[in-house]
Amino acid sequence: MAIALIDANNFYVSCERVFRPDLEGRPVVVLSNNDGCVVARSAEVKALGIAIGTPWFQLQKQAQQEGIIAMSSNYALYADMSNRMMRILSTFSPIQEVYSIDECFLDLRGFAPAHLSRIGQAARLKIRQWLGLPVGVGIAATKTLAKLANHVAKKYPEYQGVCNWESLNTQTRQTLLQNLPVSEVWGVGRRLTEKLASQGIQSVWDLQQTHPVWMRQHFNILMARTIRELQGESCIALTEIAPTKQEIQSSRSFGRPVTRIEDLAEAINVYTVRATQKLRQQESICGAVRIDIRTTPFRPDKPQYHASQTVALAIPSQDTRILIKAALSGLRHIYRPQFAYAKAGVHLTEIRSVHQQQRDLFAAEALDIRSDQLMKTLDAIHTRFGHNALQPGVAGLQGQRDWSMKRGNKSPSYTTCWSDLARARS
C-alpha cells in the first residue's frame, strides 16, 4: 500500500502570486470574507509569528511596519486553480481523492517502492511548471502517515518537497516522530492535544506507542483509528467518488450590523438561492431548512441574541421558491427587532437523492414538471450569466444591498472572467 498526499504551500497566497510575481518574496496574507481575518499566510508572514485567524484590524499597524500586503479572498480564482491542479495530478494515478481545495490523495499501489520518490518529484515539478504553484508531497502506507510525511517534506528542506516515509530507516522515523508535536497529527486538534498532554503524551512518537484498545476506552473510536494508522495499519480508505453532501449551508457575515427584518429577509433569500443551487447540482432534495441569525459574539458588552429555527417541508423539495417561503417563515418566527445582527445563514438538511422523491398523492403531476423546468432554466441562466443574474424580487437589487460583504482588495478573476483576463505587461 502506498498513498501520496499532495498539497499546495500557502495555496491562496500562491495563487495570487502566480498572477502577481512582484509579490514573490514579500509578506502576503489573504483575508476571509469581509476582509475579516487572516486565512492564508506566506512563509514570510509565518516567520513574523502571525497566527492564522488573526483579525485583520489588529494587524494594521504591524502590517504597515513590516510591509505586509493583504489581499481579499478571490474564490473564483482559487477554485479554478484548484481544478487545474487536480486535473494534472489525476494523470499520476488512476485513483485520486480530492480532499480539499488544495490537496488530494493518490493511490500509488502497484508502483515499485524504489520509484515512489521519483513519482512524487515528477508531480511536484509538473505542477510548478504548468501552473506555477509550489506543492509538497508525502508518501506512506496510510493516509495519516502520508499527511505527516507531507508535513516533514515541507518542514525540512533536505527532503526537497517530497518525503517517502516507507523509504526512511527506523532510526530516522523515530527521530522525526519524537520531534513532531502530537498536534501535527491529522485528527488531533486543540482539545485533544490538551487532553493527551494531561496523560503525558506530547510527541507523535508518544501517541504511536500507545495501545489503540486502551485509548479507545479513554478517548473514542476515532482516536483508536488514528493510532492504528500511525502504526502503519490502513483504516481510512481512499474515497474516489465524492459522496453527496448530507447538509448544505450558505451563510455570511454582514458588511455592517443589520437590524431591519427586510434586510435580513434579503440576505436569507440570497443564501437560500445559493444553497438550493448546490442542492440541485448534486441532484438532491431536502426535507427541512434551518435558518439562523446572530449578533456579534465579539461584543459581549452589547445585547446578545442567537436563534435558529428549523422548518420542515410538507414534501421534500429542491424548488427555490418553496424553500425561500419556508426560510422566511422561520425568520419571522425568531426575528427580534431590538438587536443588531452580524450574521445569518441557511442550512438545508434531511437531504436525499431526487430519485427517492416521494410524490404528493394529491398534487397534480404537471405542477412538479413545471417546477423542474423552471429550476433547470434558472440554473442554466446562472451558469451562463453568473449566479446573481436572476434573483427573486424580494432579494433586493444588488447595488442597493448595503449589508453585502466588504472585499476591499480583491484581485481580478484572471482565469474565469473574460474582462479580467491577464494581459502581458509591456
Place this chain on the structure above:
DNA sequence: TCTGGGGTCCTAGGACCC
C-alpha cells in the same frame, strides 16, 4: 469601527417502545 465559511462524524441524553 473592524473578528470567515462550509463541511463530517461521534457521543450523550431523552423519549419512546416492548
Place this chain on the structure above:
DNA sequence: TCTGGGGTCCTAGGACCC
C-alpha cells in the same frame, strides 16, 4: 426491604478538518 433491561431513534453539542 426490594421498583428492569434492552433496543431504537432523534437532537444538541462538541470536536475535528480545510
